[in-house]
Amino acid sequence: MSSVARKKPLVIGEKSRYVRAMFATIAPRYDQLNSLLSFHRHHAWRQQAVRLAKVGPGERCLDVCTGTGDFALALARAVGEQGTVVGADFCVPMLQIGLQKIRNRGYRQIKMAVADAQALPYPNASFDVVTVGFGVRNVASLEKALAEMVRVTRPGGRVVILEFTRPRPSPLRPLLDLYLFKILPNIGGWLSRKEAYTYLPESIAQFVSREELAAAMQRAGLTQITIYDLNFGTVCIHIGVRPAYTGEVLQ
Template sequence: MKPYNTGKSKKEEVRAMFDGIAPRYDLLNHTLSASIDRLWRRRVVRIVGRCRPGRILDVATGTGDLAIELARRIPEAEVLAVDLSVGMLAVARRKVAQRGLSGRIDLEQGDAEHLFLADASVDAATVAFGVRNFGDLDRGLAELARTIKPGGKVVILEFSRPRNRVLRALYEFYTFRVLPRIGGLLSRDRRAYEYLPASVEEFPAPEEFLRIMARAGFANCRARSLSCGIAQIYIGER
């Protein structure tokens, strides 16, 4: 699915959407999630840290929250953060500079499906809330696999749908009724905040996504449920 259905590619529409909502993205993201997304990112960082990586690739970095956490908590690592959206990267650059991490985090505009890195050039790769926005999911995952060294890991954080019926009903009421109204009001782009929860609904279930990861070249793929299934951490090895 695409945010606007203008006839342009999903990639073009996603880039335009994030350019438009970038100025208020952090405020809305942390407020609408009650900042639980920060805790989820720290779980990702702990998993990555166990690999003792020297170089980490963070794809779909957005405003840089995960890249910043990786750089802060894994001080020996260099972080290369990539995103399609110039608007999101502008916000990320300000945040990185404010935290004194400009020498540790390299922010670049780039396409997850056509990464500019050499084969086997990073120790670990991460994606937080970005794989469902890939224009071609299989291609994007295959590119991640290509760039990771043998023995390295990919760690993906993504929203999911709770399996408990009561919790799922509450979750869907919030994401499909409440979130678009608040997000649309504050960002002035209601369609963006209708697309974001709808893209979660369309995203493969955890079992299917693990099969897609394996098809892309990852081994020992597994998932860890977060907050009763509201999100998942997916891990794959090279």
């Protein structure tokens, strides 16, 4: 892991600028590379997250760090025409590609919005479900993003995080590390901007573990946190519930 550690960690403002500029550059090839590098599995992972969070018809969903909108599309299929989905991201070129895709497929229940996950422009408790796919690893402050995601979720609503994670120790681990830290950055680098695909394994290596992410969700006020491992433990889904206070007066 140390071989991929960045020499100088990015500070918060720098990280946001760096990440936004990087995604703006790779936006035109992002979807294609996602399919190639995940062996076409990435749609199934988002679909599974939607299923595990029991997203249903008529629900109001927010997908932060939505990028080109694939999580928003998976949510839209689950909420149907009576539901609503907002896909929010701070990188306009990513959103524009998503918007085109959504229009081409005729999903009128999805709106795409320019917003920073760390300062969401939505009222408290305005969504039933708030999701983020491969995004929290990229935000400058995980705590701020989680606090905002919880704030805009209604009591009793769910927060869903789909993210890469470091594989658990197992006989497969050396192979998985080889793919994640050596093969993937090279293929990504040949086909797109080299730096973007060395950033990917670096950011996975530096990101919190699945247990630390669950603890951060708990600190942000979520309960009933469940963790699901996918793809040989290289991808994780965390689901937490914002507690529903009943207002019952204790005697």
